[in-house]
Amino acid sequence: MFAFGKTSPLPVTDDGRIRAHFLVQHPGFRLDVNLDLPARGVSALFGHSGSGKTSCLRCFAGLDRPQQGYLQVAGECWQDSERGFFLPAHQRAIGYVFQDANLFPHLNVRRNLEYGQKRIPAAQRKVALDQALELLGIGHLLERLPSALSGGERQRVGIARALVTSPRLLLMDEPLASLDLKRKQEVLPYLQRLHEELDIPVIYVSHAPDEVARLADHLVLLDEGRVRASGPLKELLLRADLPFASEDDAEAVIDGQVCAHDARYGLLHLRLPGSEATLLLPHGPLLQGKTVRVKIKARDVSLGLNRAEGSSLLNLLPAQVESWQVLDTQVLLTLRIGDQHLLARITRYSFEQLGIHDGQALWAQIKSVSLLAP
Numbered sequence: 001m002f003a004f005g006k007t008s009p010l011p012v013t014d015d016g017r018i019r020a021h022f023l024v025q026h027p028g029f030r031l032d033v034n035l036d037l038p039a040r041g042v043s044a045l046f047g048h049s050g051s052g053k054t055s056c057l058r059c060f061a062g063l064d065r066p067q068q069g070y071l072q073v074a075g076e077c078w079q080d081s082e083r084g085f086f087l088p089a090h091q092r093a094i095g096y097v098f099q100d101a102n103l104f105p106h107l108n109v110r111r112n113l114e115y116g117q118k119r120i121p122a123a124q125r126k127v128a129l130d131q132a133l134e135l136l137g138i139g140h141l142l143e144r145l146p147s148a149l150s151g152g153e154r155q156r157v158g159i160a161r162a163l164v165t166s167p168r169l170l171l172m173d174e175p176l177a178s179l180d181l182k183r184k185q186e187v188l189p190y191l192q193r194l195h196e197e198l199d200i201p202v203i204y205v206s207h208a209p210d211e212v213a214r215l216a217d218h219l220v221l222l223d224e225g226r227v228r229a230s231g232p233l234k235e236l237l238l239r240a241d242l243p244f245a246s247e248d249d250a251e252a253v254i255d256g257q258v259c260a261h262d263a264r265y266g267l268l269h270l271r272l273p274g275s276e277a278t279l280l281l282p283h284g285p286l287l288q289g290k291t292v293r294v295k296i297k298a299r300d301v302s303l304g305l306n307r308a309e310g311s312s313l314l315n316l317l318p319a320q321v322e323s324w325q326v327l328d329t330q331v332l333l334t335l336r337i338g339d340q341h342l343l344a345r346i347t348r349y350s351f352e353q354l355g356i357h358d359g360q361a362l363w364a365q366i367k368s369v370s371l372l373a374p
Contacts, residue, residue: 009087016040016074018169018201021115022059023068031055031066031225032151039074040215042195042202044233046209050110051222053205055087057171058202061096062089062287068073073169074201095162097172109157110142116161126166127198135197136160136190152183154189163198170194170202184211185275209244211294213253214372238334238341245332245343250298253372254340258292261285267314270294275338280314281369293372298332298343300367307363315366321356331356335364342366360368 016039024031031052037043046054058064062078065086071078078087103112117129133139136156146154153203155175162170175191176184188211194214195202206212212219212233219236221229229242234253237244244250256270256279268283270292279294286292307316319335319342331351333344342364356362 009078019072021070022066024055024066029225033227038218039201042215043203043218044204044206044212044216045220045222047222052225053222054173057173057205061094061171062092093168095165095167095170097159097162097175097221099174099178101158103154103157105146108143113164114162117164120165129164132160132163132318135193151179152186155187168219170200171202171203174205182281201241220249251295252342253293255291256291256292257286258286272337273339277317277337295372296342296366296368298345301342302346302365303344303346304363304365308365313365317364319359319364320363321360
């Protein structure tokens with residue numbers, strides 16, 4: 001983790017966006033990307049190993065200087081090769097979290113955090129130390145040395161150290177990649193809290209689809225150093241020309257608002273925007289009115305012309321056919337439910353037997369639902 005705070009950027013018109021162009025040429029690899037990202041929420045850079053994710057992130061940080069480059073962050077220009085301007089890494093208001101927390105081993109947690117905070121003049125501090133401690137749940141660890149922390153605890157301290165520099169942009173390079181599944185599940189809820197409670201844009205590098213589905217608002221798909229697609233996460237997951245929809249574990253991400261909880265059966269009730277439909281899933285109680293994110297795999301959605309009676313399926317939702325794509329012996333359909341969309345994967349035989357056509361009203365029968373972000 002590196003965190004730098006002093007800035008001398010060139011002012012530009014603040015349109016609430018992050019705009020970047022990076023051209024980097026190395027032997028055997030070329031990064032050539034144009035990005036237009038929202039300056040709030042989490043933008044995920046996703047792709048296979050060698051697609052350019054980390055190279056792109058290092059350009060954002062100023063750790064690499066591209067042959068051609070432009071970077072504007074919410075009203076400030078950090079580099080513009082045409083004007084010969086390049087703000088060095090130590091002058092960019094960024095927090096950088098790596099796979100390894102890189103804590104100073106001879107300093108306890110408190111002094112590691114204070115080291116990051118003291119780089120920022122008191123008048124420019126926007127994230128208080130106490131706030132970072134509470135957000136990451138590490139207040140009880142202050143007197144411990146890094147050697148006495150678990151992997152998940154070290155990573156949470158590393159994230160907190162980046163936050164107390166009050167960055168204008170938080171860069172996270174596969175921060176969970178070095179953790180086992182148990183530690184990942186420990187850290188993910190804290191990353192979600194940062195997403196919900198801090199107004200700091202995050203650029204998050206990952207090759208893990210579940211992390212991206214849980215955390216990202218905007219998704220950038222990189223392939224061989226170029227942007228293959230960029231847009232809102234929910235839209236890109238549905239696009240038939242991208243690998244997400246054509247793979248066996250294709251899924252849609254939707255939001256629901258908590259409206260009730262059945263304590264007897266342990267079922268959470270979620271109302272879907274723009275629909276009278278209610279989604280049920282096994283889960284403990286959550287605050288009523290809270291918006292949560294769920295994912296539904298295409299293979300877990302079956303279709304019927306009429307509402308099934310006497311079924312064990314909990315979720316029978318009215319849907320409308322928007323489009324479909326034939327995939328060999330199967331058909332992938334995009335369905336509208338209220339203001340949101342689902343994917344359903346059925347056989348070509350079932351598709352023809354149901355006589356499916358554009359705009360058709362059907363019942364989506366959902367086998368299972370996973371809560372991503374309580």
